[in-house]
Each structure stands twice: as C-alpha cells, then as structure tokens.
C-alpha cells in the first residue's frame with residue numbers, strides 16, 4: 269500500500285499501553301513509551317483496517333453516516349452570519365442612497381450629504397462581496413448527497429487508492445494497538461476488535 273494511504277491512517281494509530289500515538293519506524297508501528305517496542309507491521313495492520321472500513325459500509329451505516337455528516341454541516345452553517353441580514357442591510361443602504369442621489373441630481377445637497385452618499389456606496393460594495401461569499405459557502409450538503417458520495421467510495425475503494433484514503437479518513441476515529449489485537453473506533457461511535465496476530 270502506498271505512502272499517501274499511510275499518511276491518512278498513521279495519525280489515527282495509538283499504542284494501548286499509554287494511549288500515545290504510535291510512531292512509524294521502517295515497516296512497523298512502534299510504541300512511543302517503551303523504547304522501540306515494535307507493535308505490528310504496517311503491511312499487516314493497514315489492510316486489516318481497510319477491510320474493516322469497507323465492511324463497515326453497509327447500507328444501514330451509509331445512511332447513519334450521511335445523517336451525522338449533514339447534521340454537522342448544518343450546525344456549522346448556523347454559526348455564520350446569515351445571508352438574510354446582509355441582504356436586508358443592502359436594501360436599506362440602497363434606498364437611502366437613492367434618496368440622496370435624487371437630491372444630488374436636483375443640485376440641492378450639503379457636503380455632509382455628499383459624503384454620506386459616498387459612504388453608502390462603499391458599504392454597498394462591501395455588502396455585495398459578503399453576500400456573494402455567503403452564497404458560495406451556503407451550498408447545502410444534504411443527506412442524499414453524502415449517501416451518493418459514500419456509494420461512489422464503496423464502488424471504487426478496491427480499485428482506486430484515493431477512495432481508500434477518503435474512506436479511512438471519513439470512517440475511522442482511532443485504532444488502539446494491543447498485544448495480538450487492535451480496537452478500531454469508528455466516527456459513528458461504534459468499536460470493533462480485530463485480531464492482528466502476525
């Protein structure tokens with residue numbers, strides 16, 4: 269398995285004796301607390317983890333993950349300033365500016381009114397940029413979109429390594445190494461014990 273795949277997996281691997289992150293030395297995951305104790309070969313652990321991740325992708329779990337991901341996404345969105353408030357402010361600015369512009373055309377304005385018109389123009393430009401930005405970021409990530417993505421990963425995971433990386437990244441929270449076993453914790457909260465006897 270290639271280096272990029274390990275790049276995604278390795279930071280999720282911990283040693284069971286101290287729950288510190290295992291380090292990679294050559295072909296092995298090594299305990300960080302006991303001097304250089306080799307825990308398991310990467311060539312043994314990595315394919316086991318990938319197989320578990322693939323098996324975890326049942327239709328039921330795909331639906332569950334899709335729900336979790338889209339809910340997380342919706343929560344993040346709520347934290348942002350709303351598009352509606354920017355749009356409302358823009359309308360107010362434009363109305364005030366129009367009134368001033370009408371007076372400017374009549375040649376009937378004070379200097380402070382001219383300055384105010386310029387201020388409003390500036391704010392209008394800023395608001396338009398913010399609105400554009402907000403629209404770009406507010407793309408909805410629906411459950412069905414996440415499900416489609418997961419099914420795409422499922423179909424291609426054995427033939428294209430980049431799907432294997434994204435599967436590991438999406439599903440696996442951590443892997444804790446014990447003597448002849450490993451405990452996999454999935455991002456959904458489930459755990460699974462696997463034998464890793466070499």
Ligand SMILES: [Zn+2]
Nearest residue numbers: 283285286299
């Ligand atoms: Zn250890």
